[in-house]
Amino acid sequence: MNKHFLSLFFLITLFFIKSAIASPISYPGGWTIMQMNDFNRHSVHFHLSPSVKYSIGYRGEYWRKKEWQFHGTQLNYLIKRFNTPKSQANLYLKSGAGLAVSDYKNLNNKIEPNIFSGISVDWEDRQYFVSYQNRVNYNSSIDTFFLQKARIGFAPYVGDYGDFHTWVMLQVESMTKTKNKIIYTPMLRMFKGDLLAEVGLTNYKDFMFNFIKRF
Amino acid sequence: MKFTITIILLFFTLITFNVTKSQEKLENEVLSISVNGLVCDFCARSIEKLFSKKESVKSINVNLEQMLITISLKKGKSLNDDIITKVITDSGYDIREIRRDR
Numbered sequence: 546m547n548k549h550f551l552s553l554f555f556l557i558t559l560f561f562i563k564s565a566i567a568s569p570i571s572y573p574g575g576w577t578i579m580q581m582n583d584f585n586r587h588s589v590h591f592h593l594s595p596s597v598k599y600s601i602g603y604r605g606e607y608w609r610k611k612e613w614q615f616h617g618t619q620l621n622y623l624i625k626r627f628n629t630p631k632s633q634a635n636l637y638l639k640s641g642a643g644l645a646v647s648d649y650k651n652l653n654n655k656i657e658p659n660i661f662s663g664i665s666v667d668w669e670d671r672q673y674f675v676s677y678q679n680r681v682n683y684n685s686s687i688d689t690f691f692l693q694k695a696r697i698g699f700a701p702y703v704g705d706y707g708d709f710h711t712w713v714m715l716q717v718e719s720m721t722k723t724k725n726k727i728i729y730t731p732m733l734r735m736f737k738g739d740l741l742a743e744v745g746l747t748n749y750k751d752f753m754f755n756f757i758k759r760f
Numbered sequence: 761m762k763f764t765i766t767i768i769l770l771f772f773t774l775i776t777f778n779v780t781k782s783q784e785k786l787e788n789e790v791l792s793i794s795v796n797g798l799v800c801d802f803c804a805r806s807i808e809k810l811f812s813k814k815e816s817v818k819s820i821n822v823n824l825e826q827m828l829i830t831i832s833l834k835k836g837k838s839l840n841d842d843i844i845t846k847v848i849t850d851s852g853y854d855i856r857e858i859r860r861d862r
Contacts, residue, residue, distance in 0.1 A: 572806040573850055597850050628797025628854040630827065671799050671824065706801050706822040736802045759805060 572597055576760040583753045584728050585609060585692075585720060590619060598623050604641055610723065613652070613687050615659055617643015624664075632670040639663055645684040652687055659684040663692075674698040674712060692720045698734065709737045716745065716753075788818065789838060791831040794856040795848055798827040806851040814839060814847070827856075 577600070578591040586609060592602025604619040619641035627634040645659035663680035676696045683689050698714030712734040719727050730753050732745025739760070745753035798804055804822055807829060811820050816837030821830040829848075833839060841858055848855050 572810065572852070575806065575809070597852050626797070626852060628795075628852075630796055630856070631799075633797035633799050633803075633852075669799055703825075704801065706804060706824050708801070710801055739802075739805055741802055759802075 577757065578760075579755070579757045581755040583730070583755075584718070584747045584749060584751045585723070592619065592621065604643070608688065611647075611688050612649040613645055613647040615641075615643055615645055615661075617641050617659065632668060634668040635666065637665040639665055639678075639680070645687045647687045649687075655687060657684045657687055659687075671703050672700050674700075674714065688722070690721045690723075692718070694718045707738070709735065711735050714743075714745075788835055788862070789833045790861045791829075791833065791839065791844065792857075792859040792861065793829040793831065793844060793848065794859075795827055795829060795853040796856055797853045798822070798824060798829075800824075803852065807848070807853070810847045810851055814843070 572594050573596045575594050576591065577594070579589070581588045581590075586606050588604065588606040590602060590604045592600040594600040599620065599622045601618065601620050604615065604617055606615040608614070619639065622638045622640075624636040624638055626636075640660075640662040642658070642660045645657045647653065647655045647657075659682065661680050661682040663678060665676070665678035667674070667676035669675070674696065675698075677694070679691065679693045681691050694716060695718075696714050696716045698712045700710065700712050702711070704710045714732050714734055716730040716732055717727060718730070728751075729748040730745040732743055732753060734741065734743045736742070739758060741755075741757040743753065743755040747753065798807075801824060804824065807822060808820055811817050811829075811831060816833050816839050817831055818834045819832045822828075823830070831839070844858055845855055
């Protein structure tokens with residue numbers, strides 16, 4: 546199941562990369578695709594931003610430990626942005642609704658409505674970065690949890706526009722109802738132009754890879 | 761004699777070319793836009809994409825160090841402050857100052 550789902554993710558990702566390159570537009574009207582793989586889950590999220598205030602799109606997830614999927618719509622809303630001469634900070638609300646589909650033991654082939662919501666806050670200047678986000682997930686029996694994620698990072702060198710940028714970060718993640726309560730992930734964030742990639746290794750020796758492309 | 765004429769023609773061609781280039785420079789308006797919040801290259805791409813869609817924009821340069829966007833307009837074209845402010849706001853930033861040079 547896991548392999549089939551991963552294959553589907555990559556096919557979807559490749560399809561959208563291909564189709565979006567043919568129409569390279571951005572904010573407002575810009576597309577973004579995010580493909581993430583970490584200790585707990587594999588996910589893909591592609592969204593359209595009708596304005597600078599919000600974006601809406603499809604979200605698909607596969608939760609590895611409890612073997613369930615989420616397929617639905619996610620809405621990201623910018624509550625407040627703080628622009629200063631030296632930094633930027635953002636406060637977002639991220640919410641979604643869709644279906645949870647389970648493959649797990651006695652929950653096999655179970656399908657339930659699933660909702661989630663959470664806030665995300667970040668601050669960065671040209672050399673330092675801090676972020677925090679949380680998520681409450683609810684469905685009636687497959688998996689209900691509260692997840693929190695925080696990051697701190699710095700840029701070992703400050704590049705200018707168009708350069709290859711590198712950030713060194715530490716991510717700390719906590720999720721209720723899991724055996725491994727706190728997951729530490731030292732990671733590297735790299736980006737150039739419209740492409741961003743993150744690689745890391747958790748304290749449980751699990752690989753993390755994230756990829757974002759903006760159009 | 762032919763050689764002298766060739767040299768003279770080349771000389772005048774070069775002068776004419778330089779005068780034309782100088783006039784172009786004089787007629788092309790250059791906008792220097794100072795913005796707040798311009799810290800991330802990845803996020804600042806939206807500025808380039810949105811300004812590039814404007815017919816009057818010839819080229820754009822983003823300087824993260826000075827938080828400065830420099831836009832060179834096409835000859836005889838202009839971009840008013842309302843449009844500039846909308847593009848910068850749509851990109852997620854706040855304008856500090858717009859300076860115009862010719």
